[in-house]
Amino acid sequence: MTAALAEKHGTDAPAADDTPRRPPTRRTKRERAFDDVPRWQIYVPLGLYLIFTLIPFYWMLLFAFRPAGSTSLVPWPMTLDHFSKVWNERSFGIFFQNSMIVGVATLVATTLVALSGGYALARFDFRIKKGFMLGLLCSQFIPGALMLVPLFEIFKNLQLINSLGSVIIAETVFQLPLSIILISGFIKNVPVSLEEAAWVDGCGRFRAFCAVVLPLLRPGLIAVGSFAFVHSWNHFLFALMFLSEQDKQTIPVGLNTLIGADSVDLGALAAGGVVAAVPVVIVFAFIQKWLVTGFSAGAVKG
């Protein structure tokens, strides 16, 4: 079979039966799979794309670590002046703390609410299900930027302006629809029979869910939770609008202030960028391998 395949495909896998029809080439060293691609077709475009991806990151690190006024292309001699300036003088220390609170609170709130809603959608038929689904889908078309004014009025009435609570609520709400759709997809992929077996063993629905379904949702929950964290860490408009006091602002707002300064201090800007990037990079490194499996577990197919 392998030999037949290799022959049809025109590669030179060592044939088991009769003499090879082509002179053996370098490739015969290992048996080539039917879908194998010449190495250069992988490495050349990949290398080019890596350059495009990594130069901007390098550029930021370069500006953040080299002394002001230097035009060297390597960050050496290295200095941490820009960081201490940004962290202390430009209050990035406080911004970092605020962003962390918003990110973690949004993560927890989004995951809990979406688990509950996603479970209902995956496991029950109920009267307003279709309407609820439609609402979730339609909400994807609503530009958050255009909801700023009415949202501002709501939060003013709730006395949440200049409180991180307003940003946490707004981020959670706009993160919910996608999270619910994703999580209900993940739950649908867990066979009901597993839960039923636990019910027969005397578990209530909640205990059965925690014991049987929850562990299987791990990749999906990691994907959804990290989305929520990264999104709220990155998002900028709500914090810009709802938090006007400086000690309540978040990192993206702080960066925007640096960009908008009359004479942009590039070193400080780059250092601020690094501070903004570090938590996301850590989260990303942690979830990177879950990301693809998490999605292929049924996210796209719903």
Added chain:
Amino acid sequence: MAQAAAVAEQSRPHGPPRRRTGATPRRLPYLLIAPAALLMLGFIAYPVISVFYYSLQNYNVTKPWRNGFAGLDNFTKIFTQDDQFWSTLAFSGQWVVTQVALQLALGLGLALIVNQTFIGRGFARAMVFSPWAVSGVLTSTIWILLYNSSTGFSRYLADAGIGSYGTSVLSDTGTVFWAAALAELWRGVPFFAILILADLQSVSKELYEAASVDGAGRLRQFFHITLPHLKDAIVLATLLRGVWEFNNVDLLYTLTGGGPAGETTTLPLYVANTGIEGHDFGYASALTTVAFVILLFCSILYLRLSKFGGDPK
């Protein structure tokens, strides 16, 4: 106990044996969606309705004497007198189409490459996906450093004889579109690459083997197996991304501020300026309503034309 549970199971096939918990299965789904539904009613549905309501009003904080019911005046003004509406709408369209097309093409290529087996694949995936997690403001920060005319990358390109010294690509109306587009592309491609790579995991290997046996080359395999398999994922990803690119203002707001000379003002950016800086909330609401209807119409048209989920695989 187990037997009793099994009997109860038979009589109510869709739930665990009823226990002391207060929630009956009839009420349970409503209780479960209640938190999500209440949050979305209060913070999405209500603002949307208030936008629709204000679109029919004259409502400007700085001109309170004119406030009141306006009928369709705002809408008439949009379609007959407002040149900026049309120019920002055209720019939004250009921006969305450019971004979605290029992000899809590059993301698809990238996904196909990192789906192969090769040495260093895990590392390569992590690297090429990494801008996915970068925010619009951070993207602006990074590209401002790159585009800076005195110490940016362009200076080094000029040193090497490419381009000229002192060019600021972000303040030149001829270059600003592609300068901003490149920055957005940089962080947008990984989204497509991740989604498409995820979907590639579920293509059956046997299909390729069968195609090989039938003598189909790699190109034909791509067009007859891979692409049809990816179709739904691609339609969904392009739609979500298109809507997202239309609505998102972070990058352009911080990178170009809509300038130079309004050259990169998208419709949402124009609306935000009208509503927030111009305090003309009635007119901004009408613009929002029009934008929303356009977006919804285009999305439905797109799903229809692409026959989403139509043919079974």
